[in-house]
Amino acid sequence: MFAAAALALLVALGLALARALAGPTVFDRALAANSIGTLAMMMLAVFGFLTGRPEFLDLAILYGLLNVIGTIAVLKFFRYGDLGDPGRPEANP
Amino acid sequence: MSAALDIASWALLLAGGAFCMVGALGLVRLRSFFPRTHAASVIDSAGAGLLLAGLLLQAGWTLVAVKLVMIGLLIFFASPTATHALANAARERGVSFEHAEGEAPSKR
Amino acid sequence: MLHSAILFVLFYAFWVLMSGLFTPFLLAAGAASSLAVVWFAVRMHVADREGHPVxxxxxxxxxxxxxxxxxxxxxxxxxxxxxxxxxxxxxxxxxxxxxxxxxxxxxxxxxxxxxxxxxxxxxxxxxxxxxxxxxxxxxxxxxxxxxxxxxxxxxxxx
Structure with a gap:
């Protein structure tokens, strides 16, 4: 049953990769990359169970943390053109 | 009991895998950026959540289960933030809310 | 202060649960890392009621x-x-x-x-x-x- 889930995830990864390659805007690619990150996390978790080595979950956690930071960093760069930009001051209620 | 648990976890795994595939299909099929974000959100919340729940039932009361819960919390808190940042940045850079017809690349 | 203490306990529990090993060196390293991260959080002014709504x-x-x-x-x-x-x-x-x-x-x-x-x-x-x-x-x-x-x-x- 883990194999079926892994297969479904592989299909989903392929489709998301197609969207990342097709674009057309950089935001479509970033969105697809974010989805690929989530799917890869799930793939790592399911693969760990499939092979009976749950140590893969540590890799999944690390991958998830890097995925979030990577997405935010790329977005910040494309929005402000500079990773050190403090951004727009937020209004406080 | 164990058999019932197995069946429940298989059902959750299959449902999670199905949601992941449907979400990825939506990522390819939908015609402009903002509708695609909804497909990605199907993967992030429903697909990943159900898969993790299925794995959690297989793990039982071990440290593995704790790690699965950590992954779940990470996705639960971080993925909407990332999606919101993405949508906000896209809006800021002038990606249109309008329905873009066809697959013609929209020049920014 | 209370929030810093809770934050430390949570970080340390996270460390112990993730490592699953209980040698004295790793437990001490976990305590030191948790303290360091709590210090960073206090410096960044995120260890408060809003940043950490327990x-x-x-x-x-x-x-x-x-x-x-x-x-x-x-x-x-x-x-x-x-x-x-x-x-x-x-x-x-x-x-x-x-x-x-x-x-x-x-x-x-x-x-x-x-x-x-x-x-x-x-x-x-x-x-x-x-x-x-x-x-x-x-x-x-x-x-x-x-x-x-x-x-x-x-x-x-x-």
């Missing part, structure tokens, strides 16, 4: 099961749209004023909207939420919703 843990546990049900329901709706050969998506944008007054409440509401497939918060502020919906119905369902009222009740807890 008082909301019980209402959160009551709110999440409801949220999970909403997520599954709307995931089915979005799947139906995606799998329909005619692709009946009618992307719609709505804006409304949220009821929440605190930052934690606003963030919870916006994150819940984004987490629910079919709706996505594009702009978030105390005066105005801009929400994009995959279909006309899902976008209009986000205005003055039950989620809004539930999060409002959730943030009122002291």
């Amino acid at each position: 008082h909301l843990i019980w209402p959160a546990l009551a709110y999440w099961p409801w949220l999970v049900r909403e997520i599954l329901k709307s995931a089915l709706d979005v799947s139906r749209v995606i799998l329909d050969p005619r692709l009946p998506a009618s992307p719609t944008v709505v804006s409304f004023k949220p009821r929440q007054r605190t930052v934690v409440g606003l963030v919870t509401h916006a994150n819940s909207i984004t987490l629910t497939p079919g709706t996505l918060s594009v702009e978030v502020g105390p005066e105005r939420f801009v929400v994009h919906g995959l279909t006309r119905a899902s976008a209009h369902a986000a205005v003055d919703s039950e989620m809004d009222r539930r999060v409002e009740r959730f943030e009122r807890v002291r």
